[in-house]
Amino acid sequence: MENVLVEDVLHRFVLERAGVRGVLVRLGAAWREVAERSEYPAPLRELLGQSLAASALLTGNIKLEGALSIELKSSGALRLLFTECTDQGRLRGLARWSDPLPEPLDLSTLPGAVMAITIGHAERGQRYQGLVELGQPDLAGSLENYFRLSEQLPARLLLAADGEHAVGLMLQKLPGEGGHSAVDDEDAWNRVLHLTATLGREEMLAATPEELLYRLYHDETVRLFEPRPLAFGCSCSRERVESMLRSLGRDEVEAALAARDGEIEVICEFCAQRYTFDRIDAEHVLSGGVSADTPTTEQ
Ligand SMILES: [Zn+2]
Secondary structure (H helix, E strand, O other), X not given: OOOOOOOOEEEEEEEOOOOEEEEEEEEOHHHHHHHOOOOXXXXXXXXXXXXXXXXXXXXXXXXOOOEEEEEEEOOOOEEEEXXXXXXXXXXXXXXXXXXXXXXXXXXXXXXXOEEEEEEEEOXXXXXXXXXXXXXXXXXHHHHHHHHHHHOOOOEEEEEEEOOOOEEEEEEEEOOOOOOOOHHHHHHHHHHHHHHHOOOOHHHHHHOOHHHHHHHHHOOOOEEEOOOEEOEEOOOOOHHHHHHHHHHHOHHHHHHHHHXXXXXXXXXXXXXXXXXXXXXXXXXXXXXXXXXXXXXXOOO
């Protein structure tokens, strides 16, 4: 296990003897960019970090084009939580809430809560969306249910986050292959789950990927694939803000211009990028100026 990147990285691995594949994500600076964007209460910050790590984890074993996002909405104090990982390994996320947040932040008791996983290109309309049943108090348990229902492959997820790091570990039992009896497979899966269950939150947050994999699976045969670097990144652009303004319509845009001395300012909530439009810009946008970002038509 040489050249194991330590932070902002996704590692895929296979426990060959056990027939289990895994993904390990450890976020440092990429997570802190997201965490420090707002004064998140500690339980919400932890959930946001877990979700950010999970959105990267879930890209580990799929062929992703576009982005994978996890979005939670509820009618309670936690109004919105959104995290995203693109096919380029760019991560972003945010949450909106009102105080007081319930403690503990139990996902199964949020009023009117809906969680969705969306995969693909939002602008091109090429998207797959799956709903996650929120029958478990925590995100990891809810995502395990999602895998059970959608992929019919057992999965185990561990997620942890504090102000410095966000870490996720996902294990999936590989489909049975020739030469193994179902009983052997079941034993191997249970052995791996047993090893994994010995990992505590603090250790998970402190250990480098190499330390963590060695600590858990040194008696297994671990095959590591090429690591994928991850980083904070936002997909906002002036063109996207323009199309948002167009969708608001002339009346709203005129009202915003009038209210702000003839200038509209839009600040991206993910990355704090500032976009400004004066009357001339706004007129250009409203008259349907063609932007460079217009999606190309795909079959
Ligand atoms: Zn942005």
